[in-house]
Each structure stands twice: as structure tokens, then as C-alpha cells.
Amino acid sequence: MVPRSQDVVQPAGPQPLTLEVDGEELQGVAGQTIAGVLLAAGRSSWRSAGRTGRPRGVFCGIGVCFDCLVTVNGLRDVRACQRRAVDGDVVGLQHERREELPRD
Template structure:
């Protein structure tokens, strides 16, 4: 008896190739920042060279992406007026307004 593993999906099976992603623009603290469709807000920020975008309340230490999977709360931002959004979990959309936390 032959068993087969899970079906593999390769690049040829993916209708959207990496080079096909549309450019998007999000406003970060009222400054336009370019990204690609499908990126998280954290990905857009890091792609723009930002390693941190908020500071801790007690000691003012910089915070950005730490775990990258939505567990640690270090990457929190406000998106379109919604506070405490994990930037590593939220996909960026063209025209999003992002405010960083202090």
C-alpha cells in the first residue's frame, strides 16, 4: 500500500507570484509609507527601515516586532482609529492610517 503526503503547492500553482504584488500606501503618523499588497503592517514598517514604533511605559525602551506571531504585544499600533492592533498580525491595506504608540 502506498501512502502519499499532503499535496504540495508550488510557485507554479500560486496565482499570485511575489513580483505581482500591487503597491499600496499606508499613512504612518501622517507620513506615506509604501508597501506591497499582502504584507502585514509590521512588514511595511520594517520594509521602510523602522525597527521600533512604540516605547515601554515605564522605562521608555523601544519596541517593534519581537515574536512576530501575535503573542507578545510589542508591535501594537492604532489602525484606522482601532487601538491595540498587533502590527505583525494585521495585513496592511491601501490607505490605512496607522498611528504608533508612545
């Protein structure tokens, strides 16, 4: 590794950020996804499955499965694994149960 004093890029140190998650303040660093901040805080689930109510969190980690949905600054259905955390974001967890659709 190149010592920081000799690195021509001169990377900055980690910039702290704070998210409000359902009224609780969680700390993270710039560049982390919302899922990364939640996982680092010890949360493995933050949503409930629609019909079964089973806990969900990060499953695929690449934005394909939609298991990690949260509300960010009032916008619903944001994939936490894809959205970079921004200092001051207000994150709401989605726990509602959806009614099962009738089957034909």
C-alpha cells in the same frame, strides 16, 4: 520554478499599497503586514514600553508578545505583526508612558 506563462494558477504581480504612518506615506505591497511595511521602510521600533519608555517593535512576530502595538484607523492596540496592511490605512504609533501601578 514554473515560468509565469506556464503557471496554471496565473499569479498576479505585486499590488502596491500606501499607508499613512504618523503623517508619513509608506509604500508596501498587498499581503504584507503593517510590521512588514514598517520594517521594509527601515523602522525597527514604533512603540515605547509602558513603564520604561524603551523602544519596541517586532519581537515574536506571531502576535504573542504585544510589543508591536499600533493604532490602525482609530482602533488602538492592533498587533502590527498580525494585521495585513490595506491600501489607505492610517497607522498611529503608540508612545505614551503609562503610570506604574502601586505595589502592595
